[in-house]
Amino acid sequence: MDYIKFTKANCKNCYKCLRSCPVKAIQFKNEQAKIINDRCILCSRCVLICPQNARKVNTHINKLKNALKNNKKIIVSLAPSFAGNFNFSYKKLIGALKTLGISYVEETALGADITSRLYEKFINNNKMPYYISTACPSSNMLIEKYYPELIKYMLPILSPMACHCKTLKEVYGKDAFVIFIGPCSAKKTEYELHNKDNILDAVITYEECIKLLDDFNINIESSPDIDFDCNSFNSGPHYPIPGGICNNIKDSLKFNNIKPIAVDGVYDCIDVFENIKKGYMKNSFIEVSICKGSCIGGPDMIQNKHIYYNKLEKVENYIKNRTLISNEKLNKKEKDLSIKNFSKNFIDKSLEDIIFSEKEMEDTLKSMGKYSEEDELNCGVCGYNTCREKAKAILKGMAEPTMCLHYMRNKAESISNIIFENTASCVILLDKNLNILEINPAVETAFCVEKNAIKNKHISILMDETDFEYVKNTNKNLLGKKVHCNNYNLVFIENIIYIPKQNIFMASMINITELEKNKQNMKELKKTSFTAAQEVIEKQMRVAQEIASLLGETTAETKITLSNLKKFVNTDDEN
Template sequence: MDVLNPIYTEKAACQDCYKCVRQCSVKAIRVENGRAAVVKDLCVLCGHCVEVCPVGAKKVRSDLGRARKLIASGKRVIASLAPSFASEFPGIDLDRMTAALTRLGFWAVSETAWGADLVARAVAQQLQTAPQGTILVSSACPTVVDYITKYRPAFADRITSLASPLMAQARELHRLYGDDCAIVFIGPCISKKQEADEHSQDIAVAIDFEDLRTWFTEEKIMLPLIQPNSEARLIPERAGKGALYPVDGGMIAAIKSWNVPAQVKFMSFSGIEEIERALDELEEALDQGELQEPLFLELLACPGGCVNGPRTKKRTGTIRKRLSVLEYGQNRLAGAVAQSLTDTATVLYQQWTTKPVTPGPCSEQELAEALRRTGKYSREDELNCGGCGYDTCRDFARAMLAGKAEPDMCVSYMRKLAQKKANGLIRAIPSGVVIVDARLTIVECNQNFARILGEEALQLWEAKPGLEGASLEKLFPFYRYFQDVLDGAEAIDRDIRFNNRILHTTIFGIERGAYAGGVFQDVTAPWVQKDRVVSQARKVITRNLAVVQKIAFLLGENAAETEATLNSIIESFEKSEGNS
């Protein structure tokens, strides 16, 4: 496990399905020896690969142990509680959750939504003075920021120069309560773990809702039975409209509560694929000069918003989740945050650095050579089936050149390769071989089988090698043996007379009721007769040796008994003489 990477692969569990490759929006997966691993520098930590892995080979780093040690150290540890807890733990209000976290040992609890209020107000301030044609992209989602700075660097300068709500909150809490306190984030996000890794001076640890559930279970804390108490601290105050951030459009609602000019346009997009399409269209609109009024884009990596984060219990459905968040955020006031913008300017500022992911140079000749490695010699060979996880064969070839993919990932290539090997083996066998399906239609046969059938069948085989699609009933009178095996009979092994030949016949099932195979050896052929004579001679020798060994054993056994008897008589004789 890479301690620095929040997502890792248990290689022993990975089973060559390539589902993570297919589902990864940015293709941040490298396959080596059939095992798929996340490439940290390419990954945006959306967590989708963890969700879709059918065997659970993709894992999320647990930081629960670090959080426990932090509390055990005696420090004042503050829990930054993501507002999406309202949808993750329905029926548990803020006071009850604060009391439960206090039972775990936290010194105090603070709403991450409180930091969202700081960010919302700062964005509103920027929009109040934004010139015509200004485009601002939200910085609230670390995965989106990572995606844009890596894969859409042309929009990197459009991201607001503001910290994420968590970062803003953490910095402000340190300013209010001292640098010796520690912040532990609790939420549905994997990318917050990386945010904590990169800004450890502000955020000590980030755990997710699954970690929190484990913690509650180990400490035998049952949330429905927890009662609010006066010892639980909620600092520095209750959040305002920032509580709506977990649902798409929630950030926009929070920003609008701060008197934004009417001409500003707002749009919300969630899910990496939808964001990609939106940015494509935005690029076209900018090129054509279609945008005149200021535009703010709320972009969230998870479809539907943070309520469907990768570390939520159920990452589907949003109606109940939205209702929970809306109820949690109702009656919240925009003016709940009392600090002035001047006081928090340093806390909120964040400069984003582009780190574009650029594919390595790839010539047409190199691409053609990579395609040939998977049996693709022309455009017609490029099926673009997507079985490897890539949209096109050429994308797959580029991935191979980049060291992210292997030829064995191409399903059609491996199928053709297996079929060629099987066909080559069948055709090299000196006996006649045929495979038929449930309708007794020939799937494959070799030339020796056609030769056994006769001159007419041999001519057909030469015109169409393999005789695929031909009816065995019309070519071979003993087709009923195949039918018996298809119906469930045991393998048939017998000699039959056909076309003045004696054929040693073995008919066996390949897949019950679906496919059967037959091997026919012409025992009248000179080489077969010689082979059968040698074989029979070996059997006779083996049997004779067994008999000889048995006789020797019996003789040896009788000799031993005779010797024992004679010795007994001699001893008796000697004793008799001595007594006399």
């Protein structure tokens, strides 16, 4: 079951979730984050640290609403960390729950008392080098999935929640609808396990509890003051405080000469498990809690508005001032404890580690732009500590090459540089004062300058600044204007754009100098051609006139000759 999911619409590929995940249980595929359940320990760090709030947590709210609708007898087991997570009296919260339709509200701390007594029995009857507490479901999953060799040291006892809910079912009847309210989403994995055994019907977090009351328009502050129907007589409420379990069984630990060690926070838990693997710290009872500050911190400690020590103080004050209320049936059940009735088996859930060849690793590193050891920056931006860890994740299908920020930046810069360096247009970048930041080779060629010689100098060193001043003062872009740089005999189609985000100006200028020269040459050619044609025509006209004149003279002479010939012929006829 997907206990926690990321919503597709909101994931922005910042990899903050992966960087916060201690076991790298998050897969990125097609630029979308997905939690892989087989690897996840449900510490909730990823979803709570997500800046886009791209989370969707599996909820049992509808189960509870259906139970209310069907008028079921509903029993609440309220985790002892509640006192630190609310800014109002716990009696107001119980009053609000009763107003909602809850039949009974009791402290989970009673289950913690049961767990403590069972721990003591096990320790007194079983000699081991290490005893690891099993009240935290996330630490249990961390061992089962990543330190299976330590399972033999886990105390095979149900968690306080499960112990209490099992007892509530026996006291109030198997048909009672039993829910647990606490700070931890990981408890929902216990629901999946214990619902089949009819121990537990629903798990909701404090956050979901407040939302549920809001849905029913129940104002907690105006609710009546009602106390627990039953709470713990012993030290169960100390469980959410770091060292609380050790404190509860301190007499048995002292009697058996066992050293108590309490660790909270996932990385401290990992550290202590690594020490146990190496055989250090023998003859110890290890109290482990994945959340920093134990259950008082809870998984919402990362973004919770209440600072930890304020929450700790509120829990301690509650423990000190609370009223003790007894339930005879529950008290009798606590005295009649059997490890067999509250036992739990832990199993190896580890994934087989895949060994990849050096060739596969090298090919994958190259796909990330890592061609040598110098390219392996091991910056951790992608969420993996080293580039080689990232390469392994890619081979396992957990990551993508594009997750490397440096690789993508270099790739983008490479493409940008290719375009910038090879474009035929002249490109000039200017700062807010119109000083030259960058020019491309086309500018160097056109203006016969070197980049370093004019960098950080005013644009007027190259060309008239009037158009640039206009764009600067009006914030209006200038597009498609023909300009002449007479000092350099250059002509451009000028585009000047203001980029507000970077507060810079970009001039992109198409060099049309040769085109303009060609136009001028064509104009001169046309003029010359016209003049030559005119001269030819005039000459032809003169020739024509001369020919005409000559033709006129010869025609007159011919006419005279013919006239004389005619006279001569006529004279012969008369004779």
